[in-house]
Amino acid sequence: MLLTHESQSLDMANGASVESEINVSPTNLALSTPQTTLEGTLANIPWTDGFTLGSGVDVIKGSLLGSALKSFTPNLNPIKTSSESYRFISDDSSLNLEIGVSASGIYNFNNIKITASTEFLTQITYSQTSITLIAEYSSLFGYSDQPINYQLTEKAQELAKNPGQFRQAYGDYFIADSQRGSRFLAVYVCETSSAESLVEFKASLGAEVPKVFSAEGSNRLMQAASEHHVSISTYLYPEGYTGTAPSGPWNPQTILEALKWFKANEKGENMKAELKHYSTIIHGYPRTIPVDSRIFVELSHLYNQLWDIRARYDSLPKYYQHQYKLPFNTLNLGIVSNQDTLVTNPTLRKSYQQQAQILKADLDDVVARRDFYFEVQESLKNNPEPPANHKINESKGVNKWLYGFDRYLKSDAVVIHTTVYNFRKGPKPAIHTQHTFEFGPESRYRIVGWEVVSNRIDGHNGSWRKIRSQILLTDYAGILVESGFDRAMNWSLIVHYVEAKDYQFE
Incomplete structure (x- = not known):
């Protein structure tokens, strides 16, 4: 008995009926059957x-x-x-x-x-x-x-x-x-x-x-x-x-x-x-x-996978529970209701093994993306973005400012896309040249990293500033770059982003 928050757990139910491939009882199986x-x-x-x-x-x-x-x-x-x-x-x-x-x-x-x-x-x-x-x-x-x-x-x-x-x-x-x-x-x-x-x-x-x-x-x-x-x-x-x-x-x-x-x-x-x-x-x-004793080994592995999938599924946000509700119920209720035929029906057994393998991989991918999402959140604390409209001057040498992630090697489930914006302008007499880089707004995406790059190393490329208070985990990036007085400038904005539908963890 669970003495905690109310929750619902799936139990025995009527799964999809599948005809047994071996339509015989264990007592009259062929004598040549492995024992x-x-x-x-x-x-x-x-x-x-x-x-x-x-x-x-x-x-x-x-x-x-x-x-x-x-x-x-x-x-x-x-x-x-x-x-x-x-x-x-x-x-x-x-x-x-x-x-x-x-x-x-x-x-x-x-x-x-x-x-x-x-x-x-x-x-x-x-x-x-x-x-x-x-x-x-x-x-x-x-x-x-x-x-x-x-x-x-x-x-x-x-x-x-x-x-x-x-x-x-x-x-x-x-x-x-x-x-x-x-x-x-x-x-x-x-x-x-x-x-x-x-x-x-x-x-x-x-x-x-x-x-x-x-x-x-x-x-x-x-x-x-x-x-x-x-x-x-x-x-x-x-x-x-x-x-x-x-x-x-x-x-x-x-x-x-x-x-x-x-x-x-x-x-x-x-x-x-x-x-x-x-x-x-x-x-x-x-x-x-x-x-054949190997069938029991297969079933033991299948049942272990089922428990693992149940734990994974129950830990997901409602958004993803809804997304995977049908394959989860099909597997969970199907195995429970058809347990009595899994030994003698290799077709059904193989079907559940394949379903379990696919569903577990999908749920593992969701968990991996959730881990990455939390790491992006953490990066906002460990390497905070500058305030909006806070002017940052470049200096001599290579100047790059990276916030968030430009890559993630811990899981192939995290797919990061990159878009590069470049702006180059010659000097204008007695003036500061300005340009605004913009990514989005685009609700399909979530920004997980962004980088401002000064493409000059002479210390005369000017400055940059953010337009809004936060870029990471939003769908918009706006960066204003400005040349020095009477100077040329050469800047880049690199935006790294993921599919928003895969990162619903707010």
Whole structure:
């Protein structure tokens, strides 16, 4: 449960129906089909909606089935262990590790729906100007500390004589045990306006991630954020408690207060599941399924990409969420609603893989352009433009005045266009010659850099001044150049600009 600002998350919905290319059930696939040998026991599978002890699990369709077992009750393990962990999410690799812990599964039984325990993954943001800190307190009881006597129902015993029919009815595994516990997870999204500021922020924290569930660690994070102009957005996700939890808005200090309340009101609920293959209780029951194991590797990668895309999409401004709404919904809802056919339908699987690759690249490009936009904003502070009508005289030697960027090498998604204006005039007796360079106004463009160049080196080329107060990130540049008295002049204005539609980050 998210205790923060109201938000909507997309969940299971009816996606576009696609006919399966392989119109056969797993039980009657050709014998020549490559096989996967399933593991006997799967531990630490995240407990998700719909789980009940004894339920069957189909790892090809990724679905829950009825129970083949008589009712059983595991012994509640009284031994509880508590721990805290802190980690930064700064790239695809660290996000995939987080997904592996919180939304992991095995084969095609993956937790790809947005639930109370996985919603935090959609808040994770990382780029050249942002990073996310995950802080987690958890307390877990062990699995049952005594053997459990699993017994098949009479109906299941009869079906077990035909493994194909048994598998259709009850799947490959059954939910054999649960691990109870509580979890208090906080997300700190740290954002700044330049890549350099983020690097300095991380360097100031040192190699150790701040332990923000302590007053010292929380203060350390806030001090570093203040010193390096980093804004922090916080989100809280508690699970396994009794009573009415504190409500936001959240900041590092109020999260400490909420953690104190949480520890006093923990009430363990099912957090992890242990799955057992039916071969562990049915002698001679086959542990192989007619599916190439490489398909499960492909699907694991696809599901990781889906979580990454969700996080990217949710972090975008509304302008770009609207722009990418259709491809995002098509992919997100399609994968969720068609998970049960992705193993046996290579055409559909390949289609989603291609869609995911294209959409992730597009969203990554938006994030890269956002980073660049923030760096242009930052340049206004670090290298401010001169005031309007402030006269600047050239001097001997090469004279160039550059504000903003004339190039950007960190991402190919940032495409900078350049227009050069030149003006040259011979001397006029007893007069100052003037000329005004103008770019725009042109709403299609945003200026990200501009440069005034004196093309004479003798110190007699005159002066220049801005016409308006700000040029960067606007669509107009106006520069007035003026010769010396009774002198020739030779000036240039170079304007660097981008497509405005790609930089809607105000």
